[in-house]
Amino acid sequence: xxxxxxxxxxxxxxxxxxxxxxxxxxxxxxxxxxxxxxxxxxxxxxxxxxxxxxxxxxxxxxxxxxxxxxxxxxxxxxxxxxxxxxxxxxxxxxxxxxxxxxxxxxxxxxxxxxxxxxxxxxxxxxxxxxxxxxxxxxxxxxxxxxxxxxxxxxxxxxxxxxxxxxxxxxxxxxxxxxxxxxxxxxxxxxxxxxxxxxxxxxxxxxxxxxxxxxxxxxxxxxxxxxxxxxxxxxxxxxxxxxxxxxxxxxxxxxxxxx
Amino acid sequence: xxxxxxxxxxxxxxxxxxxxxxxxxxxxxxxxxxxxxxxxxxxxxxxxxxxxxxxxxxxxxxxxxxxxxxxxxxxxxxxxxxxxxxxxxxxxxxxxxxxxxxxxxxxxxxxxxxxxxxxxxxxxxxxxxxxxxxxxxxxxxxxxxxxxxxxxxxxxxxxxxxxxxxxxxxxxxxxxxxxxxxxxxxxxxxxxxxxxxxxxxxxxxxxxxxxxxxxxxxxxxxxxxxxxxxxxxxxxxxxxxxxxxxxxxxxxxxxxxx
DNA sequence: GAACGCAATAGTGTCGACACTTTCTTGACG
DNA sequence: CGTCAAGAAAGTGTCGACACTATTGCGTTC
Numbered sequence: 001x002x003x004x005x006x007x008x009x010x011x012x013x014x015x016x017x018x019x020x021x022x023x024x025x026x027x028x029x030x031x032x033x034x035x036x037x038x039x040x041x042x043x044x045x046x047x048x049x050x051x052x053x054x055x056x057x058x059x060x061x062x063x064x065x066x067x068x069x070x071x072x073x074x075x076x077x078x079x080x081x082x083x084x085x086x087x088x089x090x091x092x093x094x095x096x097x098x099x100x101x102x103x104x105x106x107x108x109x110x111x112x113x114x115x116x117x118x119x120x121x122x123x124x125x126x127x128x129x130x131x132x133x134x135x136x137x138x139x140x141x142x143x144x145x146x147x148x149x150x151x152x153x154x155x156x157x158x159x160x161x162x163x164x165x166x167x168x169x170x171x172x173x174x175x176x177x178x179x180x181x182x183x184x185x186x187x188x189x190x191x192x193x194x195x196x197x198x199x200x201x202x203x204x205x206x207x208x209x210x211x212x213x214x215x216x217x218x219x220x221x222x223x224x225x226x227x228x229x230x231x232x233x234x235x236x237x238x239x240x241x242x243x244x245x246x247x248x249x250x251x252x253x254x255x256x257x258x
Numbered sequence: 259x260x261x262x263x264x265x266x267x268x269x270x271x272x273x274x275x276x277x278x279x280x281x282x283x284x285x286x287x288x289x290x291x292x293x294x295x296x297x298x299x300x301x302x303x304x305x306x307x308x309x310x311x312x313x314x315x316x317x318x319x320x321x322x323x324x325x326x327x328x329x330x331x332x333x334x335x336x337x338x339x340x341x342x343x344x345x346x347x348x349x350x351x352x353x354x355x356x357x358x359x360x361x362x363x364x365x366x367x368x369x370x371x372x373x374x375x376x377x378x379x380x381x382x383x384x385x386x387x388x389x390x391x392x393x394x395x396x397x398x399x400x401x402x403x404x405x406x407x408x409x410x411x412x413x414x415x416x417x418x419x420x421x422x423x424x425x426x427x428x429x430x431x432x433x434x435x436x437x438x439x440x441x442x443x444x445x446x447x448x449x450x451x452x453x454x455x456x457x458x459x460x461x462x463x464x465x466x467x468x469x470x471x472x473x474x475x476x477x478x479x480x481x482x483x484x485x486x487x488x489x490x491x492x493x494x495x496x497x498x499x500x501x502x503x504x505x506x507x508x509x510x511x512x513x514x515x516x
Numbered sequence: 517g518a519a520c521g522c523a524a525t526a527g528t529g530t531c532g533a534c535a536c537t538t539t540c541t542t543g544a545c546g
Numbered sequence: 547c548g549t550c551a552a553g554a555a556a557g558t559g560t561c562g563a564c565a566c567t568a569t570t571g572c573g574t575t576c
Contacts, residue, residue, distance in 0.1 A: 070328045071328055102420065105363065105367040164356045165363075
């Protein structure tokens with residue numbers, strides 16, 4: 001009933017993580033493992049995280065566990081209450097919408113900067129990136145779609161020339177990835193996604209900043225509305241009981257497990 | 259007999275934490291202390307951080323030191339290299355400009371959202387906040403100017419209704435605070451700062467999003483150019499030797515111990 | 517005299533232990 | 547019967563120690 005070895009690494013995303021990170025073994029492993037548990041809701045929203053149990057199940061001591069949790073706290077995955085330990089971030093519609101809004105802000109700004117600054121050659125990279133993956137794009141597994149979509153948007157951030165934007169976007173992506181995956185499994189935006197991406201590329205080529213920004217904004221905002229549905233779905237997944245329509249209540253959910 | 263109440267450490271920044279806690283705050287103390295060292299350049303850019311020495315000088319063990327450093331790493335103050343430890347973030351003009359650009363992006367977006375969403379009563383809070391501090395604003399100590407300026411911009415972020423924007427802005431502020439303080443000591447923008455802030459408030463009252471955003475953008479961009487000069491000044495401060503015009507070289511400086 | 521390799525030193529990454537705090541259990545009292 | 551309190555159990559926060567890695571210093575070889 002525990003989770004013996006989940007190191008199968010299902011999500012090997014872009015994670016360049018650049019300058020600031022790459023700890024030695026245990027810590028890194030703990031980080032990846034715990035993040036996976038969070039993304040997959042094996043640790044449930046607002047649940048208290050038991051360091052000792054985690055340590056035992058990962059077969060390492062509490063020190064690297066705590067380092068990983070601290071890192072996850074800085075990234076907004078969990079929160080830390082003084083003498084009571086770490087808690088899984090709560091899952092609320094508003095919180096997610098705020099994140100999407102932030103994402104939209106960052107991406108739109110990145111696009112605009114890219115239009116102003118990137119060389120034609122750079123824009124060409126965006127064009128060819130999209131050109132390479134557009135065929136059969138939606139026929140892939142959800143994880144691949146997600147990775148390539150993130151890659152696309154991340155490339156725009158890179159081409160803005162501001163590495164801080166890349167960092168921010170990566171952090172945001174990590175936090176909304178779980179819900180995006182569910183969304184994609186719903187296929188709730190199918191080929192409008194493809195045509196939008198193509199249009200964005202065209203706008204980039206034409207250096208039409210305003211137009212591209214508008215496309216991006218709509219693209220992301222459209223995603224937000226789908227998110228609401230995906231969120232309900234996620235909650236059903238988490239609390240297998242089909243509590244019909246109370247998706248945002250987190251009271252004391254049955255403290256099973258032992 | 260273990261913890262004497264010896265607060266003779268060189269930390270006196272925001273210590274408003276004299277509440278009912280006595281233990282369990284080593285980590286927090288370490289965080290504040292190290293951050294102060296970083297902000298004041300007592301730990302110099304690209305310098306390797308010696309955990310043991312820090313631990314000894316703060317009279318706590320390495321565990322909370324490492325927790326604090328991990329936190330600072332997530333916030334971009336320091337970086338971590340696998341088996342070699344933590345290093346102070348490098349200090350480059352480009353890096354700072356990137357941060358200012360990010361700040362501009364966040365703040366402009368926040369202002370726009372505030373115009374769209376905030377109630378008149380909320381806008382009134384901004385108005386009264388500024389009204390309260392505008393008198394004698396530039397005649398205060400640099401730290402007070404800085405705090406109130408940050409408060410002003412942070413209030414806009416709050417009034418945007420998106421707490422993520424507040425978080426982002428706070429993180430950015432922390433990273434550029436050291437250079438902003440130096441800037442303010444230069445008085446390099448004097449009363450244009452006041453008139454600009456006033457104009458921003460007026461734009462908010464009039465819900466003139468475009469106008470306010472433009473004011474903000476210029477306000478921040480103007481600051482950026484002053485930053486370049488402040489940076490040179492900072493570097494002189496750090497490396498007391500007046501190496502004439504090699505502001506971005508970081509050699510090895512012997513630690514003078516204290 | 518310089519480059520190389522080896523030993524000694526310094527420093528990080530991780531561990532198990534312990535003190536103190538929170539939470540749960542049990543029993544007395546109204 | 548419910549409320550509260552004291553003790554027990556569980557859990558976090560911090561510590562000192564140790565293993566392993568990087569760095570430094572020294573002696574050897576060419």
